[in-house]
Amino acid sequence: MAHDSGQLTPAALPVPVAPPTGLRALVVEDEVALATVVGTYLERAGFEVALVHDGLESVARARHVDPDVVVLDLGLPRLDGIEVCRQLRTFSDAYVVMLTARADEIDTLVGLSVGADDYMTKPFSPRELIARIQAMLRRPRPSTGGGNAHSADLSPRRTFGPLTIDPAGREVWVDGSSVSLTRTEFDILAALSEYPNVVFTRTRLIAAVWGPSWVGDEHLVDVHIGHLRRKLGDDATRGIFVRTVRGVGYRMGAGR
Incomplete structure (x- = not known):
């Protein structure tokens, strides 16, 4: 202690x-x-x-x-x-x-x-x-843009090729099969998919998912991204659903 x-x-x-x-x-x-x-x-x-x-x-x-x-x-x-x-x-x-x-x-x-x-x-x-x-x-669920935390409750489902994300129901499917994610994994995916054209640095993902007051090792993000990819049937090389932008961070992939 x-x-x-x-x-x-x-x-x-x-x-x-x-x-x-x-x-x-x-x-x-x-x-x-x-x-x-x-x-x-x-x-x-x-x-x-x-x-x-x-x-x-x-x-x-x-x-x-x-x-x-x-x-x-x-x-x-x-x-x-x-x-x-x-x-x-x-x-x-x-x-x-x-x-x-x-x-x-x-x-x-x-x-x-x-x-x-x-x-x-x-x-x-x-x-x-x-x-x-x-x-x-205090994590926004599932809005991550810094605005109204409840604004995304009315969001339609988000589709990226075979990947479907339901922000309101907090459910995810790949090729029609349900994927079980932890809260943190879902929150990361929700953050990335809400702004699919934006590259998130680790710092921005930490602020969106863990909160701006969080203090710790930002490489925690990489660990959770790895688990998320594994559950979605993705990997860093392909980046079908989660792409690595070298030297910057992560963004959504197109799903193909």
Whole structure:
């Protein structure tokens, strides 16, 4: 945890208490003190919080709680965070922020590959964690142009060759077959497809999908783009649906 005395003792947290948001958070962390601090920050941000210290128990608790956000440690007893996330994704579209004590890039990439939306490496600031979670929950759905967040609710379906995107229903099909995307993957695709002639830099995609206040490694975008392409049956070489514009960023492909 960060070495800030205000972050070590829940009773002394200098964080204003927000009114209840109606949102639920599940904190899965075997370090009881850290789980308590994170839970307290979330409660003060208006979340209803459940704490679990065991990977196996966390899956059952997630089914019961139906959380909007899961803060998930990578190293857990009985079932590690990777497998917990994999199982969560079979029944939940909650935002998942993975915590890891190891800065090894392979760990974070593997975590994201099973459906985590973001990750933080210990030690970290609980304030930054809450800020990231709040930024995710403020994501425009599915409008990403900086205007009215509800304007795209009336958008017609978008078609790119065999790819069809329904912004209102948050559904995607390729050749008529439904494609299951995580929230983050869908939000990236929605952002790119809303402005198909625009090249998005990583910074612009971060602002559109994670929010302008998000702070972290922008290469997170590349990881999610890779997963999105794989699920759509695309790849960087072909760029049928998602094209790489070398030295700049990404844009929609024509679908052929």
